[in-house]
Structure formats: C-alpha cells, structure tokens
Amino acid sequence: MAYKEKYPSKLLEEAVDAISSLPGVGRRSALRLALHLLKQPQENVHHFTAAIDHLRDDVKYCRHCMMISDDDVCAICSDRSRDKRTICVVESVRDVMSIENTGQYHGVYHVLGGIISPINGVGPSDITVKQLVSRVAALVSPEALFEADAPGLEPNPGEVILALSGDVEGETTAFYIYRQIAQYGVKVSSLARGLGFGDDLEYADELTLGRSIINRQIFKP
C-alpha cells in the first residue's frame, strides 16, 4: 500500500510499523490491533509481550531432532515408547504438530527447518541435512544394529520417512536427502499420495488421480 496514514502519535505509528511487519497483517489491521492493545490493562500487555520475548529468548531445539523444545531433548525423543529407528523427516515444527495430531505415528522426527529452494537462496547447508545424515549413520552403526536385533525379532535396518510437500522444492529436497542417506542401507519411504478422504473423483486433479490408480491398494472391507 503506497498510501500511508497520518498517525496522531509517533508511538502509535511505531507500534503499527512493528505489528504490520507480521506476515498477513496489513497496516489497517495493525492499527486495529494496536488500539486494542492500548485499551487493555497494562499488565495484560506486558504479559503479551513477555510471552513473545520469552519464546524467542528461551526456547530450545532438541539436539536429536531439532524440534522446538523446553529442554535439550524434546518430549518425543525422550519418550521411551517411541520407535527410535523410524525417523520422519519434515520441513517444519508445524508439520510435526500436524503428524502428532493424527495419533498414527510412533517413531521420531527430524525437523529440517526449511526446504532446499535455489530461488529463495536456501541450499542444503541452510537446513539440517548434515545432522540427519549423522543420525542415519548412527542408526546403522554396529552397536545400534546389535541393540535393534533383539532375540526373536526381525533385524530392523531402520527407516527414514521423507514427509515433505509434493511441490518441486519438496521433491528436490527429498531427492537430495535420498542421495545422501541411500548408502547406509536404511529403508527410505515417502508419504502416500492419492485422493484425500471424502474427495470427489470429479474434482481431483489428473496427477493425483493418476497416482491413485497406479498405487491402488487391495480393498479391505
């Protein structure tokens, strides 16, 4: 918006500048929010800003999976019931939360913290691929394999699930990671693509429908 409002106060203008720097918040909404905050009790506003400062200053990242955490190791990585030999690779913290909310996954995660995107200047060294490769190497180390091969159980070489988005950047990143970890002999999988539950055949795009036919599954009534 080229047009800039005249503000009655420099302090108000600075607050609007700050709030409108958030993604998806225009200057008009920012003004509305600033005037809302101005009407709140002072301690509520301090609580609001303290919560944000506190998050930025004190949050930690799990040293195994790079997930946001209050401790050095996140709740998922320190949960003994989670399968440490299955690593689900995701782009962001939000993806972990989405998968956790399904309740269907019992392995651990690896948060890349971004996606390889030459157009946005994000290369492999800007995301946590190196840490992932170390984790995969540790997974197939003789000691880890010895532990995994408990008597009476099948040998488990470990699995890396590439849960990245289906666009060009996601596919590029998945391919790059695959090339880095294939040598270790772990199983590498990616998310099933196909029609969503409740999706109408008529409105599905050709690529998705085509994949759904190729990857059709045995009908289980």
Add this chain to the structure above:
Amino acid sequence: MAYKEKYPSKLLEEAVDAISSLPGVGRRSALRLALHLLKQPQENVHHFTAAIDHLRDDVKYCRHCMMISDDDVCAICSDRSRDKRTICVVESVRDVMSIENTGQYHGVYHVLGGIISPINGVGPSDITVKQLVSRVAALVSPEALFEADAPGLEPNPGEVILALSGDVEGETTAFYIYRQIAQYGVKVSSLARGLGFGDDLEYADELTLGRSIINRQIFKP
C-alpha cells in the same frame, strides 16, 4: 474451537495463548505468527515487543480532546490554524484518523472513548461526556465569546458535530449528549446521511434512500 492442539513447548503454547488473545486472531494464525517470530533475529523480536510496550506505557491522551498524543496537548489542538469553536465528537481514535484523512475538516475533535451501550455495560460515565460538557461550557463563557466576536466578524456561538455511527447505540449517545449540551445554546449538528458516492440506487437500503430523498440538496452543476 474446543479442540486444543498439543504443543511441543510450554513457551510456544504461552506465546500462542497470548497472540490468540488478539481480536480476530485464531489459534492457528497465532501459531503461524509465533513460529514466524521465532525465525526472526532476536533484536527484531525485541524491537517488536518494545514498540508495543512503549505504546502502552508512554502514550498520552490530549487533555483537551482525549486523542492519543505524544504530548499533553495533541497536534490538532495545538495547531493555531484549526477552528477551536467547532468540536467534532467521535467514538474513537480511528474515527479522528478517518476524518483527518478526508482533509475536509478544520475544527477540533472530542474523543468519547466509547459509545453508550447498556447491553455492553457502558454508561455515560464510562465515556468522556463530562469533559465534553465542560468544553462546551467554556466555549460559551463570556470571555470565549468576547474573543470569538472579533470586530467585523459574525458572532460565533460555536458548533458541536455529533459524528457518531448510525446504529442504535450511536443514536442513543448522540441524543444523550444533545440533552447535556443543548442548554448552552451551541449549534449541534450531525453527519449527513445518504447514498455514498458511487453507490448504486438499486442496491441502497430503504432507510438510506428515504433519508436521501428527504434531505435532497440543490443540484450544483
């Protein structure tokens, strides 16, 4: 939303709680904003929160018109070219900014800081009606009238423009204020209601169109 996400970090959850307390910001947007802030350089986040704290802690209200201001008297009230004998009564700071942006008004303002609304528990004592009445009384004091009646000029009794919204609460407030200030003999006016510029007759509501006909104006080509 009854459903509450599980957060990987207490700090993140507290920041999301704080951000989603803003009007019109849901928990999902709040999470997006919190993760955005987490990715920003630490000093940017501190600058963001400081701008908000600074606004809430240090902003002043003009002692004449109750407008947000950096000083004890706002820029409008201290502008010698503005007509101090015309007071435009508005509900909020935003209304002042909207009218200022038209560039059509050269008087001063009075910010009520709310609107009389029994259903929301807002009575006349919760808004700045009392201060307005004092201003009007001062406007018609013998000294003020003597000053206003400069030689060669028409006597100016002063004018109060009730620029309130057209809903029940706005009308109630306007009526209440009118009753409080009518005794001082100032001119009391309200905003013209009618079709907006560019409005289509076909889609105008009956009340607005009816008012537009009753209050029709001499055509000036």
